[in-house]
Amino acid sequence: MPIIRKLVPEDFNHLLTIEGESFSQGYSKYFLKMIPILFANSSYIAIRGQCPQGYVATAFRQGSCQAWILSLAVRPKYRQMGIGVGLMTAGLGDLIAEGVREVLLSVSPDNQGAIALYEKLGFTVDQWVEDYFGPGETRLLMKKSLGKI
Ligand SMILES: CC(C)(COP(=O)(O)OP(=O)(O)OC[C@H]1O[C@@H](n2cnc3c(N)ncnc32)[C@H](O)[C@@H]1OP(=O)(O)O)[C@@H](O)C(=O)NCCC(=O)NCCS
Numbered sequence: 121m122p123i124i125r126k127l128v129p130e131d132f133n134h135l136l137t138i139e140g141e142s143f144s145q146g147y148s149k150y151f152l153k154m155i156p157i158l159f160a161n162s163s164y165i166a167i168r169g170q171c172p173q174g175y176v177a178t179a180f181r182q183g184s185c186q187a188w189i190l191s192l193a194v195r196p197k198y199r200q201m202g203i204g205v206g207l208m209t210a211g212l213g214d215l216i217a218e219g220v221r222e223v224l225l226s227v228s229p230d231n232q233g234a235i236a237l238y239e240k241l242g243f244t245v246d247q248w249v250e251d252y253f254g255p256g257e258t259r260l261l262m263k264k265s266l267g268k269i
Pocket of ligand 1: 199203205232233237
């Protein structure tokens with residue numbers, strides 16, 4: 121199994137690899153560069169040696185007790201081995217320690233694997249939003265109250 125540790129700026133190329141294999145339209149290089157800088161205290165990478173396997177990015181909403189899951193991705197060949205849950209558990213642990221009361225995320229309603237993972241961790245569907253990112257781009261907004269994972 122990989123280790124799960126906090127992201128550092130030197131992980132940029134690892135993030136490019138994970139993102140490229142996980143999403144057809146992923147985050148820009150610019151944003152991936154910023155993740156370990158802006159969100160380092162609650163974002164993690166799963167890595168074995170120099171082989172990155174997955175990452176999670178979470179962010180605090182300024183002036184609130186809320187946080188968002190910005191991204192969760194595991195490279196295809198490492199899926200369904202518990203890495204996604206391991207990454208989420210690490211990130212959620214930090215959010216709890218920081219006093220976050222509610223965690224939100226958006227996910228495509230077609231993404232049954234991710235939805236099942238989030239439900240397993242106690243997230244529930246809060247809203248179904250048509251045209252969230254533009255015409256036809258529906259998203260489910262899911263949320264979880266913190267206190268225990
Ligand atoms: C979603 C994703 C992160 C899951 O990562 P993973 O490491 O495979 O997840 P885990 O092995 O920790 O799975 C945990 C649970 O999630 C659910 N799950 C994960 N993948 C699933 C799938 N393809 N189908 C159904 N359930 C799935 C299961 O309940 C699973 O528990 P189980 O193994 O006891 O049945 C991974 O599939 C991925 O990177 N997908 C592409 C990127 C993406 O869609 N990210 C989410 C964007 S919102």
